[in-house]
Amino acid sequence: MTAGTLNIGPTPIETQRRRVPDAWTDYNGHMNEARYLQVFSDASDRFLEIIGVDAAYVAAGGSYFTVESHLRHLGEVHAGTEIRVDTLCLAGEGKKMHLFHQMYAGKRLLATGEHMLIHVGLASRRACLPAPHVLARLSSIAAAHARLPRPPGVGRAVGQAQQAASAAPPRPED
Numbered sequence: 695m696t697a698g699t700l701n702i703g704p705t706p707i708e709t710q711r712r713r714v715p716d717a718w719t720d721y722n723g724h725m726n727e728a729r730y731l732q733v734f735s736d737a738s739d740r741f742l743e744i745i746g747v748d749a750a751y752v753a754a755g756g757s758y759f760t761v762e763s764h765l766r767h768l769g770e771v772h773a774g775t776e777i778r779v780d781t782l783c784l785a786g787e788g789k790k791m792h793l794f795h796q797m798y799a800g801k802r803l804l805a806t807g808e809h810m811l812i813h814v815g816l817a818s819r820r821a822c823l824p825a826p827h828v829l830a831r832l833s834s835i836a837a838a839h840a841r842l843p844r845p846p847g848v849g850r851a852v853g854q855a856q857q858a859a860s861a862a863p864p865r866p867e868d
Contacts (some may be wrong), residue, residue: 704841706780709737716773725771734795734807737779741793745831756824758791758811766847769804786836789813789821794848806847
């Protein structure tokens with residue numbers, strides 16, 4: 695499915711679906727922590743393709759670099775489990791893109807990954823604005839996703855006490 699054929703609305707975008715291979719498990723019998731980051735990295739790559747940052751765009755000299763990530767491991771994942779990642783674009787303006795990935799097995803939330811990415815010119819290795827078609831697509835998705843409630847865990851820091859879902863601040867309406 696290409697960026698042009700994907701119907702984007704005010705719902706998270708499925709960016710990954712796969713079965714966990716045996717080789718991804720560790721000595722505890724569950725998915726190794728490094729594989730969570732790999733799954734979320736692959737989800738970010740799929741999201742980039744959706745907004746037009748494909749191999750041709752990168753070859754022409756533009757890309758996004760991840761500058762910050764925060765993962766939460768909420769449930770064990772075992773070999774053979776089918777996992778899915780739903781992605782929300784929390785912000786997409788100028789040089790910045792803020793993504794929030796949620797990994798599920800069925801309806802069970804297993805992990806979240808929150809990532810800040812910056813658009814760069816590969817020749818200079820410095821931050822710069824993305825091409826207009828990328829920025830337009832990113833802005834459109836971010837605007838659609840801004841109408842959704844923020845999931846629990848957005849903006850959390852390591853060691854921060856969990857907030858009750860009902861205590862989360864309301865999301866402003868557009």
